[in-house]
Amino acid sequence: MYLVTGGAGFIGSNIVDALVKRGERVRVFDNFSTGKWEHLEQSRDMIEVLEGDLRRPADVARAVEGVEVVLHQAALRSVPRSVDDPLATNDVNITGTMNLLLACREKGVRRVVYASSSSVYGDNPALPKVETQPTVPVSPYAASKLAAEHYCRIFTRLYGLETVSLRYFNVFGPRQDPESKYSAVIPRFMSAALAGEPLEVHGDGLQSRDFTFVENVVEANLRAAVATSAAGEVMNVACGERYTLLDIIAVVEDLVGRRLVRDHRPPRPGDVRHTLADIGKARELLDFEPKVGFREGLERTFSYFRAKWSGKGSQASV
Secondary structure: OEEEEOOOOHHHHHHHHHHHHOOOOEEEEEOOOOOOHHHHOOOHHHOEEEEOOOOOHHHHHHHHOOOOEEEEOOOOOOHHHHHHOHHHHHHHHHHHHHHHHHHHHHHOOOEEEEEEEHHHHOOOOOOOEOOOOOOOOOOHHHHHHHHHHHHHHHHHHHHOOEEEEEEEOOEEOOOOOOOOOOOOHHHHHHHHHHHOOOEEEEOOOOOEEOOEEHHHHHHHHHHHOOOHHHOOEEEEEOOOOOEEHHHHHHHHHHHHOOOOOEEEEOOOOOOOOEOOEOOHHHHHHHOOOOOOOHHHHHHHHHHHHHHHHHHOOOOOOO
């Protein structure tokens, strides 16, 4: 059986659907603070859902009972959120992950695939980011993800619990939430464009990211769950290309067929200027190759948000 923590969230629910499609037995563990039941509609009758919290060891122990592989997506995400509330980020991302690792060791789980983040590299200007590069987090979120990475590695070394840490680079796609003040840039841009509102751009818009469509991340997780040579390793999951916020705006303008107004704001604390991944290690150990590129990913994501917007009866011009 597979356990997907945070399985009602953006990335987690996409992983759940892929596992169900493969015929796997799946249990979802989520506290539904940000996850949504609607994300599980496609697979609801074919999975087990357990509501609980990573910070409660008893909940976590129940969740891992009878599980062979854990795909650990649950976290308090967002750099700005961690700047606002570092203690909550620490409790969920570090203590919560420790609770999970302890329960997995106790219950005989074979492998844990942990969702880490490119933010662990910090603001070192060297590109591309390689796993051997020094990690210098510049936000509480980044520090929490790196600390949990270290705990995963230690549990493999000391206790024989197989772990694989995947450093995600700016994941986007269907089901990503555009409505929170902590939302990622792509869903916020698309939501604003559909609503006819200005696009909020922090800084000059020339900061760049290795934007990674969610389907590529799902594939990396499925491969990391079974790749024998990956145990105890950390690797980047991305596309190996970078694009600026202005590049995103240009594509969205093309998709909506009109120019979009930019509302430039000050840069956000804790943000880094550029990210770009070297994905050679994932290619070697997971036989990973991103299948969905930047433009196609944006088109598929925009189609999803436009369909949701139309379902609300919006009169926005698209």
